[in-house]
Amino acid sequence: MLGETSSKNPRISHVSISTGDICSEFGSSSDFANYTVHVPPTPDNNPAPLHIALQDIDTGSSYKDDDLDQTELRISEEEDALLYKVSQPLTRVVKISPIIIALYRILIFVRIVALCLFLFWRVKHKNEKAVWLWLLSVICEFWFAFSWLIDQIPRLYPVNHATDTEALKARFESPNPNNPTGKSDLPGIDVFVSTADAEKEPPLVTANTILSILSVDYPVEKLSCYLSDDGGSLLTFEAMAEAASFAKIWVPFCRKHKVEPRNPESYFGLKKDPYKGKVRHDFVRERRYVKRGYEEFKVRVNALSHSIRRRSDAFNSKEEIKALEKWKNWKVKVEEDQVKEPRPAIVAPKATWMSDGTHWPGTWTVPCQNHSRGDHASIIQVLLDPPQDEPDNERGGEECALDFEGVDTRLPMFVYVSREKRPSYDHNKKAGAMNALVRASAIMSNGPFILNLDCDHYVYNSIAFRDGICFMMDQDGDRVCYVQFPQRFEGIDPSDRYANKNTVFFDINLRALDGIQGPMYVGTGCLFRRTALYGFDPPDLPMETEPSGGCCCCFPQEKKRSPATVASQPAYYVDVEEEDQFDVNLIRKHIGSSSMLVTSVKVAEFQGKPLAMGHSSIRGRPPGSLTCGREPLDAAAVSEAVNVISCWYEDKTEWGISVGWVYGSVTEDVVTGFRMHEKGWRSFYCVTEPDAFRGSAPINLTDRLHQVLRWATGSVEIFFSRNNAIVAGRKLKFLQRISYVNVGIYPFTSIFILTYCFLPPLSLFSGQFVVDSLAPAFLIYLLTISLSLCGLAVLEVKWSGISLEEWWRNEQFWLIGGTSAHLVAVLQGFLKVIAGIEISFTLTSKSSGDDEDDEFADLYLFKWTSLMILPLTIIILNIVAILFAFCRTVFSDIPQWSNLVGGTFFAVWVLVHMYPFAKGLMGRRGRTPTIVYVWSGLIAICISLLYVTIKNSELNGGSFQLT
Numbered sequence: 013m014l015g016e017t018s019s020k021n022p023r024i025s026h027v028s029i030s031t032g033d034i035c036s037e038f039g040s041s042s043d044f045a046n047y048t049v050h051v052p053p054t055p056d057n058n059p060a061p062l063h064i065a066l067q068d069i070d071t072g073s074s075y076k077d078d079d080l081d082q083t084e085l086r087i088s089e090e091e092d093a094l095l096y097k098v099s100q101p102l103t104r105v106v107k108i109s110p111i112i113i114a115l116y117r118i119l120i121f122v123r124i125v126a127l128c129l130f131l132f133w134r135v136k137h138k139n140e141k142a143v144w145l146w147l148l149s150v151i152c153e154f155w156f157a158f159s160w161l162i163d164q165i166p167r168l169y170p171v172n173h174a175t176d177t178e179a180l181k182a183r184f185e186s187p188n189p190n191n192p193t194g195k196s197d198l199p200g201i202d203v204f205v206s207t208a209d210a211e212k213e214p215p216l217v218t219a220n221t222i223l224s225i226l227s228v229d230y231p232v233e234k235l236s237c238y239l240s241d242d243g244g245s246l247l248t249f250e251a252m253a254e255a256a257s258f259a260k261i262w263v264p265f266c267r268k269h270k271v272e273p274r275n276p277e278s279y280f281g282l283k284k285d286p287y288k289g290k291v292r293h294d295f296v297r298e299r300r301y302v303k304r305g306y307e308e309f310k311v312r313v314n315a316l317s318h319s320i321r322r323r324s325d326a327f328n329s330k331e332e333i334k335a336l337e338k339w340k341n342w343k344v345k346v347e348e349d350q351v352k353e354p355r356p357a358i359v360a361p362k363a364t365w366m367s368d369g370t371h372w373p374g375t376w377t378v379p380c381q382n383h384s385r386g387d388h389a390s391i392i393q394v395l396l397d398p399p400q401d402e403p404d405n406e407r408g409g410e411e412c413a414l415d416f417e418g419v420d421t422r423l424p425m426f427v428y429v430s431r432e433k434r435p436s437y438d439h440n441k442k443a444g445a446m447n448a449l450v451r452a453s454a455i456m457s458n459g460p461f462i463l464n465l466d467c468d469h470y471v472y473n474s475i476a477f478r479d480g481i482c483f484m485m486d487q488d489g490d491r492v493c494y495v496q497f498p499q500r501f502e503g504i505d506p507s508d509r510y511a512n513k514n515t516v517f518f519d520i521n522l523r524a525l526d527g528i529q530g531p532m533y534v535g536t537g538c539l540f541r542r543t544a545l546y547g548f549d550p551p552d553l554p555m556e557t558e559p560s561g562g563c564c565c566c567f568p569q570e571k572k573r574s575p576a577t578v579a580s581q582p583a584y585y586v587d588v589e590e591e592d593q594f595d596v597n598l599i600r601k602h603i604g605s606s607s608m609l610v611t612s613v614k615v616a617e618f619q620g621k622p623l624a625m626g627h628s629s630i631r632g633r634p635p636g637s638l639t640c641g642r643e644p645l646d647a648a649a650v651s652e653a654v655n656v657i658s659c660w661y662e663d664k665t666e667w668g669i670s671v672g673w674v675y676g677s678v679t680e681d682v683v684t685g686f687r688m689h690e691k692g693w694r695s696f697y698c699v700t701e702p703d704a705f706r707g708s709a710p711i712n713l714t715d716r717l718h719q720v721l722r723w724a725t726g727s728v729e730i731f732f733s734r735n736n737a738i739v740a741g742r743k744l745k746f747l748q749r750i751s752y753v754n755v756g757i758y759p760f761t762s763i764f765i766l767t768y769c770f771l772p773p774l775s776l777f778s779g780q781f782v783v784d785s786l787a788p789a790f791l792i793y794l795l796t797i798s799l800s801l802c803g804l805a806v807l808e809v810k811w812s813g814i815s816l817e818e819w820w821r822n823e824q825f826w827l828i829g830g831t832s833a834h835l836v837a838v839l840q841g842f843l844k845v846i847a848g849i850e851i852s853f854t855l856t857s858k859s860s861g862d863d864e865d866d867e868f869a870d871l872y873l874f875k876w877t878s879l880m881i882l883p884l885t886i887i888i889l890n891i892v893a894i895l896f897a898f899c900r901t902v903f904s905d906i907p908q909w910s911n912l913v914g915g916t917f918f919a920v921w922v923l924v925h926m927y928p929f930a931k932g933l934m935g936r937r938g939r940t941p942t943i944v945y946v947w948s949g950l951i952a953i954c955i956s957l958l959y960v961t962i963k964n965s966e967l968n969g970g971s972f973q974l975t
C-alpha cells in the first residue's frame with residue numbers, strides 16, 4: 013500500500029505512520045509535503061486503518077489523522093506481496109512437537125528422582141563384606157549422577173530456528189524509495205580461512221575451499237576472502253594464485269548454471285546425474301570445458317612443489333656460479349694488487365624463489381634464518397583486487413569458449429596473508445592467526461561481519477551466508493555476537509565407528525543451547541559480528557515503554573551515557589570526529605595504535621546494524637545506507653595492513669585478552685564464545701538444508717584420539733582458568749552457565765569412568781559385588797535408571813533428528829575417550845597448572861581424498877599411541893575376569909551365581925562400549941595385524957595362570973579370596 017500524504021505545514025519534525033501493529037517512524041526532515049511512505053499491509057491483506065501523526069518543529073503542536081489531507085492511496089497486488097515480505101521477520105522459531113518436549117522433561121524429572129532414591133538406597137545399604145568395593149562404586153555413582161545432571165539440564169529448552177532469505181532479499185535488495193535501483197543494501201562479510209601446514213593440509217583442499225567461497229551467492233562487492241597461512245609456504249601461495257586464476261571461469265560458471273556445491277572437487281565428484289534439472293542447452297558444453305579446466309588446474313597445483321624446487325635449484329645454481337665468479341675475481345684482485353677487500357661468500361643460501369626471480373619472503377624449503385616456520389616477515393598479497401561497483405556482465409569467457417553474456421563475472425577480493433613470525437614471540441596458534449586477519453581485514457575491507465572457516469571446511473550451500481545474515485539483520489539482531497553453523501563431515505565411514513560426526517553434540521547440545529543464550533563457538537563455520545570480536549558489550553535493550561535509542565556498543569569500562577544524551581542523539585551513525593576523544597583513546601588502548609584500524613571500528617559498528625524499521629529497532633541504520641560501493645584499495649592501506657600483522661603490534665594491547673580470539677588455550681574457540689556470552693551477547697544456531705559447510709575429520713582411531721585429547725585438554729585448561737563458568741559474571745544465563753561448567757568438567761569424569769571399568773574385574777576376581785546381594789530394590793532402581801536413559805535417548809533422537817545408532821556411537825566413544833584421551837588430558841592439565849608445562853597443538857591431518865580405490869582406507873590405519881594402553885588393559889581384564897569368574901563359579905561347591913551375574917553384567921557393559929576400540933585395533937579385516945597375536949597370547953597366559961590358581965585354592969579347600 014502506498015500512502016501519499018501532504019501536510020498543511022511544511023516544517024515537520026517527526027512523522028509516524030501506523031496501521032494495525034506495524035509502525036514506521038521517520039526522523040526529522042524539513043519538508044514532508046508529498047512524502048511517500050511504505051506501509052506494509054496486514055497479513056490477511058485487509059488494509060488496517062491508517063493513522064498518521066505529525067509534529068511541527070516551530071510550534072511543537074502535533075497533527076493527527078483528521079488534520080491531514082490524504083490525497084491518494086494506491087494499492088497494487090505486486091507491491092502488496094513485496095511489502096508484505098518486507099514486513100516479515102527474517103527468522104522464526106520452529107516449534108518442536110510439544111508432546112515430545114513435555115515427555116522429555118517429565119522423563120528427565122523422573123530420572124532425577126530415581127537417581128536420588130537410588131543413591132540414597134546405596135548409601136544406606138553398605139556392603140559389609142566388601143566395603144572398599146562398595147565405597148568406590150558409590151563415589152563413582154555420585155559423580156556419574158552429577159555429570160549426567162549438568163549435561164542434561166541445559167537440554168530442557170531445545171529449539172529450531174528457521175530463516176527467511178526471501179524476506180531478506182525483499183528488505184535489502186528490492187527497489188524502494190530509499191534505494192530506487194534495488195542495489196544490495198546487505199552488510200559486508202570478510203571470510204577468514206586458516207591453514208598452517210602445507211604437508212598436513214594439502215593446498216588443493218584449501219584451494220577448493222577458497223573457490224567455494226569466491227562463488228557464494230552474496231553481493232560480490234560486499235565479500236572479501238582472506239587466507240591466513242601460518243606455514244608461510246610458497247607452495248600454498250602459488251596454489252592460491254592458481255585458484256584465483258581458475259576462479260575466473262569457475263565462479264561465473266557457477267553463477268550462470270547455479271551448480272551446487274561450488275567446490276569443484278566435490279562438484280565434479282558427485283555421483284548423481286549432473287544434468288538433472290538443467291535446461292540450458294550450453295550447459296553440457298560449458299561443464300565439459302570447466303571440468304577440463306579444473307583437471308588442468310589440479311595438475312598444475314599438484315606439480316607445484318616439483319616446479320618450485322626445480323625453479324629454485326636453477327636460480328640457486330646461477331647464484332652459485334655468480335658467487336664463484338665473484339670469489340675468483342676477488343682472488344685475482346687480491347693476488348695482483350694486494351687490496352684489502354672482504355672475501356665474498358662462496359656458497360649462496362639455498363633460497364626458495366618465486367617465479368618472478370625474487371626470494372620468497374616466507375618459509376624456505378631448506379629453512380634458514382629469516383625464512384623458517386617460526387621466523388619470517390609479514391606477507392600480504394592481494395590475489396584478486398576488489399571488484400568494481402557495477403556488475404560486469406558484458407565479457408565473454410576465455411577466448412569466448414564460455415558464454416557469460418548477462419552473467420556477472422566480477423570476483424570478490426581475495427588476499428593471501430602470512431603474519432610475521434619471530435622466535436622471541438609467542439604466536440598463539442590459530443587464535444593469533446585469526447587476530448592478525450581481523451586487523452588486516454579491518455583496514456582492507458572492514459566487513460562488519462566475519463565468517464571463519466578451517467581450510468578443510470568448504471561452503472556446501474551457496475546461500476548459507478544469507479541465512480546467517482538473517483539473524484544479524486533481524487530485529488534485535490544487533491545483540492547477536494555470532495551465528496554458528498553445525499560442523500558436518502564428509503568421508504566418514506558409514507557406521508561412523510568413532511563418532512566423528514559428533515551428532516549428539518551438534519544436533520542435541522547446540523540446539524538445546526540455542527533455546528537459552530545460544531550455541532558455543534566451535535572454531536569453524538561461524539559468522540561473527542566484528543564489534544563483538546572487538547570486545548564491545550551488546551547494546552542495551554530498548555526500554556519497555558519508551559523507545560530509547562539505545563546507543564552503540566560500549567567498552568565495558570566505558571561509562572554508559574545517560575538516557576538524556578542518548579535520546580538527543582540521532583538513531584544512527586555517529587561520526588568519529590564527533591565522538592569524544594576519550595572513546596578513541598580507549599579504543600586505541602584496546603586494539604593498538606594504528607589509526608586506520610581505530611577509525612574503522614565505528615564504521616563497522618554502524619554497518620553491522622539492522623535496518624531501522626519502526627519503533628523497536630530504532631537502533632538500526634537507515635535503509636539504503638550501504639548501497640554505494642567501497643573505496644578502492646590503495647598502497648597506503650596495504651602497507652598499513654602489513655604493519656598490523658607484525659609481531660610487535662599486539663604488545664601492550666588487549667588482543668587475545670579482551671579483544672579478538674582469546675589466547676592461552678588449545679580450544680580457543682570455546683573460550684572466545686564464552687567471553688561473549690559472559691558479556692550478555694546472544695548467539696544463534698543456524699541449521700540449513702542442505703548443510704551450510706562441510707569438512708573432513710580424522711577417521712582413524714589414532715588421529716581421532718589425539719583430536720579428542722586436544723579438546724579435553726582445552727577443557728581442563730578452561731576449568732583451571734578465569735574462564736571457568738562458575739565464576740562468570742551475572743549476564744551469563746543460568747543454564748548456559750551450567751553448560752559451560754560441563755564443558756570444563758567432563759574430562760574429570762574419566763577418573764571415575766576408569767575406576768568403574770576396573771570394578772567388574774575387581775568384583776569378579778574377588779567374588780564380591782558392589783552390593784551385598786542382588787536385592788529387588790537394587791534391581792528395580794537399576795532398571796528404572798537404565799530404562800529412563802533409553803527413553804531419553806529415544807526422545808532425543810525424535811526431537812533432534814539424529815539416528816539411534818549415532819546416539820549409541822557417541823555413548824561408546826564417551827567410554828573410549830574417557831579411559832584414554834580424557835584421562836591424559838586431566839594429567840596434562842594438572843601438569844600445566846602445577847608445573848607450567850605448555851600443551852602443544854597437534855594439527856589434525858586432512859586426507860586429500862586421493863585414494864580412489866578405497867574411500868575409507870584411512871579408517872584402518874593403525875598407528876600405535878600410548879593413549880591406547882588403558883583401554884586395551886580394560887578390555888583384556890574384563891574378558892579374563894568373566895572367564896575366570898565363570899570357571900570358579902562352575903567349579904565351586906557353593907556357587908555364588910548372583911555375584912557372577914552382577915559382575916558379568918557390568919563387565920559386558922564395559923565391553924560393548926569398547927567394541928569399536930577393539931575393532932580399531934584389529935585394523936583391516938583379513939590383514940590380521942600382530943596385535944591380535946599379542947592379545948591372544950596375553951589372554952592365553954592369563955587363563956592358564958588362573959587355572960593354576962583355582963586348582964591351588966581348591967586344594968587348599970577354602971574359597972578364593974583376593975587380598
Ligand SMILES: O=c1ccn([C@@H]2O[C@H](COP(=O)(O)OP(=O)(O)O[C@H]3O[C@H](CO)[C@@H](O)[C@H](O)[C@H]3O)[C@@H](O)[C@H]2O)c(=O)[nH]1
Binds near residue numbers: 440445467855
Ligand atoms: O598454529 C596454528 C594451528 C592451527 N591453525 C588452523 O586451525 C584450524 C584447526 O586445526 P585442525 O587441526 O583442523 O583442528 P580440528 O581438530 O579439526 O579443529 C577443531 O578444534 C579446534 C580447536 O581445538 C578449532 O580451532 C577448529 O576450528 C575446530 O574445527 C586449521 O585450519 C589450522 O590451519 C592455524 O591457523 N595456526
Ligand SMILES: [Mn+2]
Binds near residue numbers: 466468707856
Ligand atoms: Mn579440522
